[in-house]
Amino acid sequence: MFDDFFIRALFAGIGVxxxxxxxxxxxxxxxxxxxxxxxxxxxxxxxxxxxxxxFNIAFSVFITxxxxxxxxxxxxxxxxxxxxxxxxxxxxxxxxxxxxxIGFLTFIRFDIMGLLFGDILAVxxxxxxxxxxxxxxxxxxxxxxxxxxxxxxVNYELAEAEGLNPNRAKAIFTILMAAIIAISIKMVGLxxxxxxxxxxxxxxxxxxxxxxxxVTYSIIGGLLSVLIGLFTSLEFNTPSGPSIVxxxxxxxxxxxxxxxxxxKLKN
Amino acid sequence: xSSGNNILVKLKDAGIRQNDKWLVKGVSLEVEKGKIVTLIGxxxxxxxxxxxxxxxxxKKIEGxxxxxxxxxxxxxxxxxxxxxxxxxxxxxxxxTENLKDEEIxxxxxxxxxxxxxxxxxxxxxxxxxxxxxxxxxxxxxxxxLVLDEPVQGVDFTGEIALYKLIKEISDKLNCGILLISxxxxxxxxxxxxxxxxxxxxxxxxxxxxxxxxxEYKALFGDQASQILTRYEHKHDHVHSxxxxxxxxx
Numbered sequence: 001m002f003d004d005f006f007i008r009a010l011f012a013g014i015g016v017x018x019x020x021x022x023x024x025x026x027x028x029x030x031x032x033x034x035x036x037x038x039x040x041x042x043x044x045x046x047x048x049x050x051x052x053x054x055f056n057i058a059f060s061v062f063i064t065x066x067x068x069x070x071x072x073x074x075x076x077x078x079x080x081x082x083x084x085x086x087x088x089x090x091x092x093x094x095x096x097x098x099x100x101x102i103g104f105l106t107f108i109r110f111d112i113m114g115l116l117f118g119d120i121l122a123v124x125x126x127x128x129x130x131x132x133x134x135x136x137x138x139x140x141x142x143x144x145x146x147x148x149x150x151x152x153x154v155n156y157e158l159a160e161a162e163g164l165n166p167n168r169a170k171a172i173f174t175i176l177m178a179a180i181i182a183i184s185i186k187m188v189g190l191x192x193x194x195x196x197x198x199x200x201x202x203x204x205x206x207x208x209x210x211x212x213x214x215v216t217y218s219i220i221g222g223l224l225s226v227l228i229g230l231f232t233s234l235e236f237n238t239p240s241g242p243s244i245v246x247x248x249x250x251x252x253x254x255x256x257x258x259x260x261x262x263x264k265l266k267n
Numbered sequence: 268x269s270s271g272n273n274i275l276v277k278l279k280d281a282g283i284r285q286n287d288k289w290l291v292k293g294v295s296l297e298v299e300k301g302k303i304v305t306l307i308g309x310x311x312x313x314x315x316x317x318x319x320x321x322x323x324x325x326k327k328i329e330g331x332x333x334x335x336x337x338x339x340x341x342x343x344x345x346x347x348x349x350x351x352x353x354x355x356x357x358x359x360x361x362x363t364e365n366l367k368d369e370e371i372x373x374x375x376x377x378x379x380x381x382x383x384x385x386x387x388x389x390x391x392x393x394x395x396x397x398x399x400x401x402x403x404x405x406x407x408x409x410x411x412l413v414l415d416e417p418v419q420g421v422d423f424t425g426e427i428a429l430y431k432l433i434k435e436i437s438d439k440l441n442c443g444i445l446l447i448s449x450x451x452x453x454x455x456x457x458x459x460x461x462x463x464x465x466x467x468x469x470x471x472x473x474x475x476x477x478x479x480x481x482e483y484k485a486l487f488g489d490q491a492s493q494i495l496t497r498y499e500h501k502h503d504h505v506h507s508x509x510x511x512x513x514x515x516x
Contacts, residue, residue, distance in 0.1 A: 160323070161343075162339050162341055
């Protein structure tokens with residue numbers, strides 16, 4: 001069944017969309033777009049480490065991104081620099097170091113474009129397993145921490161006061177972010193993962209009035225983006241990541257029409 | 268206050284320092300089942316901070332806090348819900364605990380806002396939101412309620428009704444209440460124990476004791492202690508229609 005590269009890409013993309021849907025909502029609610037971006041940039045370093053040590057890419061990216069998240073927390077506690085400056089610092093320096101390391105690894109042929117923007121031809125059966133098993137695990141954990149995470153997103157003190165342990169939920173969520181980046185990097189590419197996280201969720205925000213609806217629409221939006229994006233990619237030979245994200249943008253623009261309607265109704 | 272297993276939360280010489288400045292210092296108090304303890308004091312005297320210490324929101328504190336219950340309902344002084352979150356009153360009610368629909372309806376009915384159940388939280392007025400906050404806190408049938416100015420922005424008649432409700436809840440659920448209030452009338456009439464704060468504990472005790480205390484008078488003025496006497500005095504006489512006093516039999 002997985003013989004055809006397009007079928008493989010389709011399965012991988014659908015798996016990714018199921019996970020980016022709910023995670024993306026939290027990225028928007030908790031204002032973590034740039035945090036996601038930073039983790040994604042640092043993924044390049046993870047990829048180079050994987051290549052030079054002949055390691056599994058997803059695993060290596062997961063470890064590197066988690067470490068970067070940890071370093072970020074340390075820097076936030078120990079310096080007086082604002083959060084966005086620290087995020088920029090880590091994003092660009094890890095990207096730069098990653099590219100420098102690639103320069104040294106002359107014995108390996110790198111598909112830089114594929115790394116940055118995703119490459120459906122590169123998705124193999126192993127990747128599909130990682131996406132589906134890893135993705136299922138991410139969703140399961142997210143379900144387990146949903147209550148404390150969501151409550152503390154609404155109000156941290158309320159969650160803490162009523163005994164929900166929001167700090168633990170936040171730490172686990174950070175690890176989940178590193179994990180989703182690790183499993184979707186081949187598919188979407190590291191420059192566009194954040195787009196895959198936030199654009200379907202932003203689209204969903206425009207058409208929902210409850211958190212659960214927003215998560216549902218976000219998943220549906222992600223799935224549609226993957227389908228439209230991959231077929232376009234196949235038809236016009238465009239890179240997969242940008243095609244998927246452009247499809248998500250298209251859905252977002254459609255959702256703006258709905259907002260206009262509701263505003264008209266209100267007036 | 269008496270001892271026993273009825274204590275829900277106990278602060279012993281608790282305080283918190285930020286940048287070498289004490290926000291509040293040396294607070295000792297206990298909240299027992301079925302009792303209402305009220306914190307009073309001027310702005311910036313550390314009332315909310317003390318409540319947050321009791322709730323365990325602050326981690327790096329001096330002194331000791333012991334909590335003997337996990338069933339806590341909290342109404343914070345300030346809460347702002349981000350517009351990025353689509354959140355209806357109904358979603359907010361089940362934020363920290365899964366509730367049955369009838370439990371949600373009951374709590375919203377008690378605070379008089381059942382009609383708002385499907386409204387977006389961002390579209391509520393200040394008073395409506397306050398009623399929802401209170402409904403959420405009582406809906407989970409807590410053992411300890413911490414109410415930080417629970418009736419701010421509520422209209423006058425609503426204010427009286429909500430304070431009555433708080434008193435009822437304390438009796439019915441037999442839960443302990445830590446209340447922060449500016450309304451000295453209420454404090455003095457419905458409270459079992461008053462703690463008067465001004466960065467530290469000025470005085471504490473029953474409402475009558477506190478009202479007589481000189482530090483309390485210095486903090487709130489002579490007027491404040493007369494509030495109590497007005498409440499305390501028992502009518503041993505009746506007023507006739509022309510205002511003259513007739514002795515009761």
